[in-house]
Each structure stands twice: as structure tokens, then as C-alpha cells.
Amino acid sequence: MRVSFQWLSELAGIEDLTPQEAAQTLTMAGWTVEELRLIDLSQIRVGRIISQEPHPASKKPLWVHMVDLGDEQRQIVAGAANAVVGSLVPVALPGTTVPSGVKVRDANIAGFEARGMLCSQAELELSDEHDGIMLLDSGEPGQPLSAIVPSDAILEVEVTPNRPDCLCHLGLARELAAARGRRLKHDFMPLFTGGIEPPGTDLVSIAIEDPRFCRRYIGAVVSDIRVGPSPQWLQRRLRAVGVRPISNVVDITNYVALEYGQPLHAFDLDRLGARRIGVREAREGEHLLCLDGQDRQLGPDSFVITDGDQPVALAGLIGGAETAVQVGTTQILLEAANFEGIAVRGMSRRLKLRTEASVRLEKNISPELALAGARRAAGLLQEVCGAKVHTSWAEAYPRPQEPVPVRFRPERIDAILGLHVPLEEMEAILDRLGFQVRVETEGEWYVLPPVFRLDVTSVQDVAEEVGRIYGYDNVPATLPGRRRSSWRAATPSVERRLDPCRQALAGAGFDEVVTPALVAAEMLRRLGLDGRALRMVNPLSDDQDTLRTSLLPSLLKVAQLQQKHGRQASRLFEIGRAYLRSRGDSEEPEEQPDEPQLLGVLSTGHEGADAARKAFYELKGGLERAVNALAPARLRFERAEDRLYHPGRTARILSGREAIGCIGELHPTTSQAFGLPGRAVAAQLEIAPLLELDSTRKVKALPRYPAVTRDLAVVVPLDLEAATLAGAIRSKGGELLTDAAAFDDYRGSQVTEGRKSVAFALTFRSPERTLTDEEVDSRLEQIRATLSKRFEASFRD
């Protein structure tokens, strides 16, 4: 909310306060001042134009002025012609900086000295008007401009949605005064006197069809209007807060909204044919040409103000063009109404229209404000336009606001804040904010919030009022906790449990990445990963309209980016979630999805089949190491197929009997889809089964007797896998064979076509004695015999 400091301090009745102090006070009372712009006009002087000549030489139209500044005359060149002889204008002399930030210097413009600047309203930050020089209607040459137009400061104040009562100068002035230890002089409810006959109720009638939507409607009739420009002070205040003056009647409705926070609207009474005001739901097919020139299609989800049955305004949003006040209007119906916030918010969102009225009404302002606003506007109409206001305003108020007292013992406030606030101080604070406090029997307090405060209903709310005005800086910092005889043992978070896994992968040369969960549906579809994808109803863009179902595309995108920025080979991993539509759900999901946590690993930039094969085993080894860091368990790998992966270089990863993921070289089309040169290997597996593994480690005693090792090179058909051979070797090797690890896989000229040689390192050891070569060799012979028989294996030396 944009606030004029000058307006604010006048209402607050505080003169001895700088804008900076006011900003600081408001901020610490809960009204964060996001921006403070000073408009210091004391350095600008009033000048009178003595002469005005067109510049003879300039190509651009320029005018050379002689300006009387009281004690001297100066020649000043300007681009606008609107300051004529006799005009009073603001003059900035060389060396001054005008409020918009321009520093004025002596200049020579095409041969003419310019010893100052004639200022526009925009240059003085008095409005957005930058065409033409500002013309003053009073002042003496040489006077500081601030004697005519008071200096001001503009504060951009953040008003939280629970406090629509402070979307106005009066509300914030009350807060400022209270925080500075004073009570607002200004009474909330203005008096109104001097109404004329006939009574307004004879001129219009009001009937509300749906009292749930319209909480109050006041319609005051005002006669003898002369529509014209507003006086300077009023225009200036509106301009200061960014509202363009239109005409006195409209300006007054805007002014009161900015002062009291009550939206108002003025209808030209002569254009209301029926003079029967109603509020109802709009009907299908109805439309209204609005004040902003737009013709809006309406429907049953919108509410309209009607005259007779004819819509004349969108309730709580904007008036209709055909009943608007214009030049020549002599009689108006002044509307001060209150509508249900949720409905106004709904209309505002559906029609994509936010107005000064809707932003206030959607937050549920008090219906009591309607009367205050109407009275204030009536007073100003009399004062400013010389209009006459009729007595007896027509009104509908089907659900008068009920007082909501809060009862509590004042110690409760101390207990919430953690600080003792003296009772008299507490009472004074509440009084300054407009609360009524009554001490009842046994020390209980009866506190009645002011009518404009609908947000205070509990002792916690009252504690907040006391706390923020008393000052949270005064609350001592303490730590919670008390004596306990029971507690819960702390357990490490899932993320922390996964840290050894992360460390192991980093140690193996993989960089951790964190990638967005929102991805493009189209990408998932191309990769065939969209089966259980969840799409947003209201995405920001096509490239992040869906929750990812796999980490793989995210990792590939990172590799793509890194490649673009010069890294040829990326080694990446991520631990993150995928989001899979609940199995029972259709396209329109109803249930929360599965959010499995996954580990994804990717290694790119491998040239040729051999390099990729090596990379596969590196990645597999890294993965096994990472899993081993979590639990001393072994993963199993079985040949598998997956459309994203190379058909001959892919394995399913199993933990126990459960398939938990996939590892392999990526299919050429997969890496090509991301523009990656070379080959890539990747793996993805689920974390949850790993976290369930038994992570206890029991150390084995170190062996007391030496091991005997033998290498065994087994020549077998190409499609026989090492795991099968190892299984056979282990089962035949018996207890003495403590390890059988494949360390080489050779295909080439040394072995027959169609066969390969797999070399195993066998370790034999007994816990009880030193083995002899003879017994190891005989065991080895048995192994060879089995392999020959089962796999037609031959052996190399």
C-alpha cells in the first residue's frame, strides 16, 4: 500500500517525526516499509515567468524563459511551452538534485545559457505527469516550493492480508500513533450533520436478495452536485499515492477509500431509471459494460448490483459505464457496501480483475466501515463540491456485525510472550489501538476489539497486539525445555543415513547434482517414461509441466549442459524423488502418489565399445561400493532388457529377491536424444529397500593360516555368464574356497571363435591349518572336472 507520509502524520497527529523514524516504527510494529522515497521540496523555489521566446537555433522545439526568483532573474531553457508569462513555476537551481534524482547543472543549450530547470510534476515526484511544466496556483517568487506544496515522503507499506483495516491512511496512522505511545485524535466514526429533505429513503429503495453475499448496503442520495476538478490539496494527495484525479465526485470516493479503507461508488442517480437497488447473482448471458471500457460476460458465479432488474455494477469490483458520474451529473447515489470476501475474491480471480475495491473487500473488512466511509464522503461532498446530502439513507444490513469480546487472565499474555508486561502498560497499549478493556471479577479481563478489527478473536491475537506495540526487542531470548523423565531416542534422518553412500560415489569420481522435479511431459513421453506421470493442472510452461518419473532424463540434461560448457565426460549422481501416480488413479488423480527416493548415476563421454564396457564395470563397482557403505550386503545383477538401455549391456539390479533398479550402457538413441556424443552408462535404483538392509557389521577374526591362491582360466561359450561359472566354482570349492573372483574376460585370437576365456582368482584357506599344495590342486581338479562336464569348458594355462 502506497502511503503519503504527510497525510499519515497529519492523521496520526504527530509532527515531530521524520519519515525515516516513521518507517522504522511502522516496520517494527508489523508494517514492513519496503521502500521510502523522500520528496524534499524545500530546495525548489517558486519562480514567475517574465518572458518566453522560442529558441531561434534549436531543431527541437525549445523555449527560452526569463524567470523572476525574487532576488534575481535567471534565463532558463525548457522543452515545454505551457509556462507562459505570469505563470508561477517550480524552479530547481544548479547544484540541487530534484526528487526524481536529476542533478541540475549550469548548461549551454545551442548558444543560450540555461541556469536552472523548470520542473514537471514527475520530476518532483508529485505525480506521473511528465508532460509540461508544473503550474502553481499560488506563491511568491523566491519562496521555497515547500511553502506552497508541502514536502512529503512516500512509503510503500506491506499490509498483511489479516489486516484490511490498515489498507488505508487512517488505519496505519492509528498504528503509528499507538507505537509512538499516543492515541489517535481522529474518531473512527465521523459525525454527519446538515442533511436535507426529502429523505433519501423516499428517493431510492434497497433490497438484498442474498444476504450471505451482501452484508451491508448503504445508498446515500446527494443533490446539487457540480462536477468539476478537485481542489489542489485533494488532487495532490491522490497523485502522491499514485491515483490520477478525475473529477471531484470520483476523487472523493477514491480519497475516502484511501483514508478509511471503505470502497465507495457513485452512480448518476438520473441514469438509474428504476431507483430500486438490488444485489443478486448474475444470470447466464448477462453482460455489463464497465467503467474501464470493457464489456464483461457474466454468469451465475458473479454478483451484480441492479437497478430494477438491470445490472449497473459488478458488486465489489467495478461500476458500470452507463450509470457513471460525468460532466453534468447533478444528483448521485453514493454506494457504501460490504460483500463476502471469498465471493469477491472468486469473482476477481475469474474475471482477472483486481481493483482498489476488490483488494479490500476480498479480505473481509468490517461492515461497520461502510457507514464511516459514507459519512466521510458525504462531508467532503458538502465541503468540496457544495453538494447537499439527503437525510435518511437507504440501507440494508441483514446481518449486523456482532461484538466478539475476548476474556482472559492477563497472565496468559505473559505466558505466551515469555515476558511480564505491567498491567497498566498492557491496558494502555490496547486502549491506543482502540480496544475496550474491562477488568472483571477475579482479575479476568474482558477485552472488546474495535469494530474495524475482525481479526482479533482469541487471547493469542490479543497477545500479538500487546507484543508488537510493547516491542519484541524487549522479549528476553530463552531456550525451551524442562525436566523430563521420558524421551525419544534420536535417530538419524534418512538423508543423513544416505551420506556414506554419497561420499562413496564422490570418492569414486561422481559429482552430486540436484535437479528440478518439474520436467517436460513431452520429454517423458518420448522416452516412454510417462506411464504414471503426474501432470499439473496449471503449469507455468511446457518445459516444467509434469513431475518426473525417473532421475535419468534429469541427469542426461545436466550432462548435456555440462557438455555444452566444455566438459566432455560427466560423472554424475543424484539422490532424489520420482513421483508416480497412485496405481488406482486415473488421469485425474485423487490419491497422493508414490514418491520413491531413487539413486541415479550417469557416466558419459566414452568413445567406442571398449571404453564403454570399461565404464560399465567402473560404474557397477562404484555403485556396489556406495551400497556397501550403507549395509554390508551384496547386490545381484541379472541380464535384462529396457528400451532406454543397450540390449546387450544391461542388467537388472536385485537386492535379495527384489528387483530394485537397472544398470547398463544407454541405448544409442537415448544418448542421442540428449545430443550427447560418445557412449554413456547409467544406473538407477530405489533407496528404500537399501535402507531396510541389515546395516550391522560384525568383524571376522583375521586368518591365522596363509592362503593358497590359484588362477583358473575357463574357456566357455560367449553367452555363458561369469556369475554362473562363479556359482559352480563356489559350490564345488567347498568350505576351503574362500573367494572366487572373476578378473578377466578375454575374447580373441587366443581362444576359439565363439568362445571366451574367463579368468578367476581362487583363494583357498583353512581356519585350522596350513593347506598343502596337493590338497588345493586336487580340489582344483574337481572344480575343473565339474566345469568341463557342465559347461563344456576347456582351460588355458
Next chain:
Amino acid sequence: MSDFEQTAAEARSLIAQAPHAAELERLRIHYLGARGVLVPPDFSQLAPDERQAAGRAYNLAKRSLQESLAGRLDELRRRRLADLADSERIDVTLPGQPPRLGRLHVLTVVQREIETIMERMGYQVEIGPEVETDWYNFEALNLPRGHASRDMQETFFLNRSETLVLRTHTSPMQIRTMLKHGEPPIYAAMPGRVYRQEATDASHLAQFMQVEALAVDVGITVGDLKGTVQYFSQSLWDEERRVRFRPSYFPYTEPSFEFDVSCLVCGGRGCRSCGGDGWLEAGGCGMVHPAVLRNGNIDPERYSGFAWGFGIERIAMLKYGVEDLRLFYENDHRFLEQF
């Protein structure tokens, strides 16, 4: 001069010139080996009176050879050590060649640092779903449908009935944690991803990370909240950090605050980083609203609590001087390598 002496003299001069240990070993074998040049005298061929002199001459020659071999070996060793500076000199200014190690992502590092401080304060770290129901994300937190406060958090919806949302904050974890733990005391920290339907730029992301902390116990006060936030901030930054509470509004806390920490750059005097007022916005907090406690099945007459939360990226930005939030999620290696 005896033959022995002559052989020894010849050997000694060769030994003295031997360039390395291998040559010495060759000479030793040549002269002193089992079939070497220097052999004991054949006493059977000698007169008895010559035997003693011959034996002594042989021993003398043998010992002198052994001594000069040892001496030369020692000399060579000493010379080699003295020579190391020149013979094995390397250029120590050439770049190091580290083993190929990867790195943890900066957000992981910062999140863990935050969790560590929380855990030190006795908070249990909890995680929960990112696709939330309307009830957990809004209703249970005192944000009824149609309420204007919902505009504070632009929301992604996953179905047309708007019952499933991407959580807009970690606060639904307050409810989940209360329901899970039951009877207080509850001290929990809840990190995780959150989502806002907002256009992305250097200081806004549609998805980012928050940490929420919740304490529910007997007699929790605003002072306890202040102390906790201060303890945390000083642990995360340094002991000089001061914390300021500005009254604010969140529907799920009452009273509510924004908390600022004294500027890390200027220490509070005011500079460009803090916009001149000496304070940096750090997060939001407040006393858990009684309605929220009730939705978590906790009796607000017996217990009170506080909750506070902040963005993890924001902490990382301040800590490392990162000026564009998007860098955290792009994973450009030129960025990652700086941590």
C-alpha cells in the same frame, strides 16, 4: 712386495674408482669370491718358515680389500645422498594431480549443516510427501478454501478438484509430525522441496527447498522462539549474529514474525547487500496457532508451540555469495567445482 700385496694394491685402485655398488660387488666376487683372484696360500708348497709370513700377508691383503670395499661403498652412499638435490630434483610448482574425486552438491552440504545444528538442539529430522492434500497443505493450517491468505502462496494443482497440490511450504509437516508423535514434547525439523506457481528468475524459483522447525511442549513462549532462532543463527553464522523479529502474519501462527539477521557483510551498519538497514531477511516464524495444534490432535490448553522456517537456497546464497538462485539447479560444472 708380496704377490698378495700387489694384487691388493691393484684391486684397491679399482675399488677406489668403482662408480657404483654393482661394480663393487663385481670386484668383491672377482677378488674375494670362492673362485676369486685372492686365494689363501698353498701351505703345502711353502717352507715351514715362510708359512707364517705368507699367511699374514694374505690376511692383511684380504682385510685391506674388505676395508676399502666397505669404505668405497660408504663413500658412494654418502655421495649419492649428498647429490639428491641435483640428481632427483623435481619442479614443485607444477600443478598437483588430484585423484578423480567428485563433490557433494552445495545444497546437500548446507542442508546437512542446518540439520546438524537442529539435531544438536534436540530436534528430530522428519521428511514427508511433496504432493500434498489440500487438507494438510491448507485447511489444517488455518487456510480455508477461498481465503485471501491463500494468495500469499501461488499453488500448483494436480487435479481439477484442487484436492491434490504440490506443497507450497514445509508447514504441512507440522501436522504430520504432530499426528505421528502424539503426545508432546515434540521437537522436529522438516527439510524438503516446496513449489510455488511463480515465474522463475534470479531470485524466484518455482521449486526450492525449505526447512521447518517445530517445537511443542509445556509453556513454550515467544522468548523461547527468539532464543532458538538466535541460537541457530549464531551456530550457522557466528556469535556476532543478532536476530530481529518483525511482527508479521501467517494464518498458522499467532503471533507471527519475520526474522532478520544482522547483515553478514556490514555487521549491521548498513551496506548495499542489506539495502542499507543492516538487516537481512532470513525467514518466518511464530507461535503455533491453537487451531493448528487441534488439527494435530494436541490440546492447546495444555501445550503451546512454535514453528519457524526458511529457505535453504537463501542460506546458501548468503553463505557463498551466490547471486542467481537458478545456478543451484542447473548443475553447471563450473559452478559445482567451486565448492
